[in-house]
Amino acid sequence: MAKRLIFNAFAMNSVSHVYHGLWRRDDTAQVRFNDLSTWIEVAKIAERGRFDALFFADIIGVDPVYKGSWDTFLTETVQIPVNDSFTLVAALVGATENLGLTFTSSILQAHPFDLARKVSTLDHLSKGRVGWNIVTSVSHNAAQNFGFDRIVPHDERYRWAHEYVDVVYKLWEGSWDEDALVEDRQRNFYADPGKVHRIFHESERYKVLGPHLTTPSPQRTPVLFQAGSSKAGRAFAAKNAEGTFIVSKNPDGARRLVNEVRGQVAAAGRDPHDLLFIQGMAFVVGSTEEEAQRKARNLAEDISLDGLAAHISRDLGVDLGLLDPDRPIDEAEIEGVQGLVRVFQEAHPGQRPTVRDLASAYALNAQVIGTPEQIADQLELWRDAGIDGVNVIYHTLPGSFAEFADHVMPVLRQRGLAQQDYAPGTYRERLFQGRGPRINERHPAARYRGAFTPARAAA
Numbered sequence: 001m002a003k004r005l006i007f008n009a010f011a012m013n014s015v016s017h018v019y020h021g022l023w024r025r026d027d028t029a030q031v032r033f034n035d036l037s038t039w040i041e042v043a044k045i046a047e048r049g050r051f052d053a054l055f056f057a058d059i060i061g062v063d064p065v066y067k068g069s070w071d072t073f074l075t076e077t078v079q080i081p082v083n084d085s086f087t088l089v090a091a092l093v094g095a096t097e098n099l100g101l102t103f104t105s106s107i108l109q110a111h112p113f114d115l116a117r118k119v120s121t122l123d124h125l126s127k128g129r130v131g132w133n134i135v136t137s138v139s140h141n142a143a144q145n146f147g148f149d150r151i152v153p154h155d156e157r158y159r160w161a162h163e164y165v166d167v168v169y170k171l172w173e174g175s176w177d178e179d180a181l182v183e184d185r186q187r188n189f190y191a192d193p194g195k196v197h198r199i200f201h202e203s204e205r206y207k208v209l210g211p212h213l214t215t216p217s218p219q220r221t222p223v224l225f226q227a228g229s230s231k232a233g234r235a236f237a238a239k240n241a242e243g244t245f246i247v248s249k250n251p252d253g254a255r256r257l258v259n260e261v262r263g264q265v266a267a268a269g270r271d272p273h274d275l276l277f278i279q280g281m282a283f284v285v286g287s288t289e290e291e292a293q294r295k296a297r298n299l300a301e302d303i304s305l306d307g308l309a310a311h312i313s314r315d316l317g318v319d320l321g322l323l324d325p326d327r328p329i330d331e332a333e334i335e336g337v338q339g340l341v342r343v344f345q346e347a348h349p350g351q352r353p354t355v356r357d358l359a360s361a362y363a364l365n366a367q368v369i370g371t372p373e374q375i376a377d378q379l380e381l382w383r384d385a386g387i388d389g390v391n392v393i394y395h396t397l398p399g400s401f402a403e404f405a406d407h408v409m410p411v412l413r414q415r416g417l418a419q420q421d422y423a424p425g426t427y428r429e430r431l432f433q434g435r436g437p438r439i440n441e442r443h444p445a446a447r448y449r450g451a452f453t454p455a456r457a458a459a
Helices: 036-048 071-075 085-095 112-125 140-144 154-174 231-240 251-267 289-302 305-316 335-347 355-363 372-385 399-414 427-431 444-448 454-458
Strands: 006-012 053-057 100-106 130-135 181-184 189-191 223-226 243-246 276-285 367-370 389-393
Touching: 006 036, 006 276, 036 053, 036 085, 036 399, 053 085, 053 130, 071 305, 085 100, 085 112, 100 223, 100 427, 112 130, 112 154, 154 231, 154 444, 223 231, 223 427, 231 251, 243 251, 251 276, 251 372, 276 289, 276 372, 276 399, 289 367, 367 372, 372 399, 389 399
Parallel strands: 006 053, 006 389, 053 100, 100 130, 130 223, 223 243, 243 276, 276 367, 276 389
Antiparallel strands: 181 189
8 A cells, every 4th residue: 555645734933934025915824923823723724634743944043145135034024033933833732632743943042951851841741742853053143143153064063963962862761761650649759769860961062960850751752853955964864863854856856865865764773764755845726727827827926036045045155146147056165055956966967056046946846736636646756756745835824724735635635645534642653653652762862761770871
């Protein structure tokens, strides 16, 4: 039986997330991003459509990297203003029952002890529906907002990320034994002190004694996501992530990428299918192909090319507004462009992408236009190429999600491409059917189970 796909509603607690310029339209609620009711409506639509999760992207800094300033980011609201994704996820726990809730947090913005405690709390309150998108941040301003002069070099950020997750793994998996909770009212004995442990972590950046102050949550470690497409980013995902977000231009490119990274997952000592590949895609839905194309043209008229270019400049750390659009991008020797160049070349072997190619690939990648049946046909091709799921990118809020939930998802369910209903259990159990709520024994976090008992610590 062919596998079903995973579907996330992909959003950001900001005015404009990916398709910049559309916030000006009358058919979108993006300007009401500060209103909790806006996001409760989005979450309820996603849950009604039986999406697997609501996934929130986030940033923590904006560099003046477009046309020599940051003006375009503010005038066109290119992901600024933006609110904290973790706080919004926490607010949505009580408004949902089954929907997975994934936040984004950078290694820069929270001490690992603090993050571990907050995530465990949220996993308890949500009954095991929490995911964490691990990011290293790319902007100098992000680093400057947290006490650094500039962002550390690319590969060094991933070395830092390995150190960071090592701390939280120890807290989540090793600080409390599975049977540490006794809860004996008669003896006034709640937790066994011999089964709650300090972690004695010392490394280059962190010194954490422990113990973890929160009892083991349903998942202990949240579902782990990572989006880096560079060589170092993919190596990190192969070792640590359970889901990775990709932006392949077509199914053939996705197939090559998936096969390559699954090989890295196996080389890291994990099952190749321990890592799920989630493709970013946007959809324009019509009752006929003609209607869908007309809607797509209408949306395209309002998309801001300046806003898109500013967004890309921010992610790359280079001012595309000052470059010749027909210049091969590799001639610019831009560190942050590695991942996007790789994505383009996977879809176009042997072709050198220009600045214009890169902007097009990044901004308007994998947009599917058509009837629900035509969209389902395309998603079958992507599924057969090896992807495991889709991040559904919106044009209008909540309209894009409502159209997909009400018109496309029923067709996908008929074809076995989407879940019929929510299965019992945690977020992880629903993503990996047949597995338990805890991260599996092949994951590096599992090595800390029982690692801090007196006998193991003395060994």
